[in-house]
Amino acid sequence: MTLSWGEIAGFVTGALCVWLVARQNVWNWPIGILNNVFFLVLFVSTGLYADGVLQVVYIALAAYGWWAWLRGGSAHSQLSVSRTSVFQWWVLLGLGVAGTASLTWVLVRFTDSTVPVADAVTTVLSLLATxxxxxxxxESWWLWIAADVIYIPLYAYKGLWLTGVLYFGFLCLCVVGLFGWRTSLRVAVA
Known part of the structure; x- marks a missing residue:
């Protein structure tokens, strides 16, 4: 097992980022941007092209998330935890199916990806969760949990063992985040 500096840096910044998200700490966004840069290089170099492009999208979403967490609530206040509406779930489902089908086609047609379906599914789930x-x-935590369950064996298959371990840690942090955000929602509603 050979580890690259990029995989190690991605491991450290990724673990810190998800831990900060679970704690609803706004610093998760700038740490996440740094993590995206490390993983962009790593994924493109290992043929996970959709995951590589996903990192660029994450950078843009992180900039938005950083703003939204600080000023995206009512009257430009801090954002509170809320539930996904039924309408939003239908939109997410439609985008998820269309996005996965489209991205799989692109990966099959235009790349040498050895895992186009898994790469597409995890990419789309990650975008929706982000x-x-x-x-x-x-409910974004449930989307992350679904993605991580696929990512762990995918990264092991690609020989990215440390990244697979990181995503197992992400899976555990997702459960912590789910319960923590659920508690915050209950407190806000009460």
């Missing part, structure tokens, strides 16, 4: 986190939607 949108949910920029808006502090409780």
């Amino acid at each position: 949108w949910g986190q920029t808006r502090k939607k409780l």
